[in-house]
Amino acid sequence: MSDWFKQAVVYQVYPKSFQDGNGDGMGDLRGVMQRLDYIKALGANVIWLNPVYENSGVDGGYDISDYRKIAPEFGTMEDFEALLEAAHARGLRIVMDLVVNHTSTEHAWFRESRRDKTNDKRSFYVWRAPFEGGAPNRLRSVFSGSAWRKDEATGEYYLHMFANEQADLNWHEPRVREGVYDMMRWWLDKGIDGFRMDVINMIGKPEEALIADGRAEMDICNGPREHEYIREMNREVLSRYDIMTVGETAGTPPEEALRYASLDGGELNMIFQFEHMEVDGGRFGKWSTNRASLPKLKAVLARWQTALHGKAWNSLYWDNHDQARCVSRFGSDRDEASRVRSAKMLAACLHMMQGTPYIYQGEELGMTNYPMRSIEESRDVEAINAWHELVEEMHLLTPQEMMEAIRSKGRDNARTPMQWSAEANAGFTAAQPWMPVNPNYVTINAAQQEGDPDSVLSFYKALIRLRRKNPVVIDGDFTLLMPEDEQVFAYTRCDGKHTLLVACNFSDAPAKLDVQAASRGKRLLGNYQSAGEADTLRAWECRIDLTE
């Protein structure tokens, strides 16, 4: 087994919002193809493509109705094959999204399964009898409300951990697993380079969570048969190809990651953990305007760094299609100078840790959150459902409070069109875009940053070059400095020969460094022109110093 996943720098493309290639207002595969040279120039060598399969249009492609077809809005299978070839010709690999915890209720399997209780595919999904005329138990959907939905055909309930139209597959049924493995091999035989596995820690659901007793409401993640299924998938499929795999696993502690992402190669290459995405949650989970506490954020990330070192492999991310824009969330978009500095600082802080970095489209430009005015503007089933529940049904939040929460944490923030240029619709489309472009595209866009050596984009390029030149970034161990400090995130990476010192100021006020964290060695990269004082970081400053 090769370990190119350790050398990878992944660029995530959300195709619907990346580049429109045929003038219908929606991004597509031809559009991605037009922008391959941009991704190549950035220095990334892997593309993670969010779902482009046929779907029912409810959850951004995560409601798949046919795993072997490309959705018409994205193009054709020929377009996909052309994209794969064009990417490979440039030395770029393509990792596809694998969404197999659930299918769309329009998938052929579900259409059969729902027909009658004795249908041959009944067991492909999770069906339960009503409890006292209502839902089987109290299990809740990630997208608000009950996780159970009554189906008229049989009067039984099916499980949907996400939207009503996303029915959970029953992985305990061997024919489901075989069907999924077949489909995976079919894609891998086309030459794709791996999978990002959607909520893969939900497939081994504990039976106790699914009992129709009117009560159960337990966590279904990392269930008792979880690793059995992943190991089987590894044996049957993954181990037979030279690919990269990353599992999406919210609610997973490092101890579990040691199994999922063990360097022994028996399961996956790495996982996306979520603990650092949860430090700014509140009473209603993600729906809060809280800022992350820096000591907490550091404690979480340091724990993942040290717990996995030498045993398993980390993924590194601030942003993806489900998260608010990191510069607005952990840095500052208050004015242009703070935005540019803090976007670079966040990049340096993340990219110098151990693991495979993921860059989400527009993050490399310092794209910001979207100033959404009303819920009517939202295109996201998660936000819309939460609005109905928290504002309209339960009156737990006022419309103003919920709008503020959506503006600071909602997924729409990540899904506004990519800002390519100052032209109409940011150069994303000639038509009316499916989702509004952030009005700040006039100043924040790729064309403007490409020629500017001080841009956020140029800084990302420099960081990736630095990674390629300094093996300590890949292999070194991690030590957190100043753990309690409220402003400074500083750490070292050491491989015995070289020590990297990374010091970041997560605030707009000057910050003192202690002796260990004070600048020494040779400056590899920073976000200020002048060297500054050794023991003080300026507003949003970051430094990367190397000692041999």
Ligand code: TEU
């Ligand atoms: O996300 C799963 C997940 O646990 C969360 O990130 C969730 O979507 C939400 O953002 C929490 O606030 C994956 C996909 O990345 C997401 O886009 C899908 O909607 C979801 O699975 C269902 O397939």
Ligand code: CA
């Ligand atoms: Ca299009």
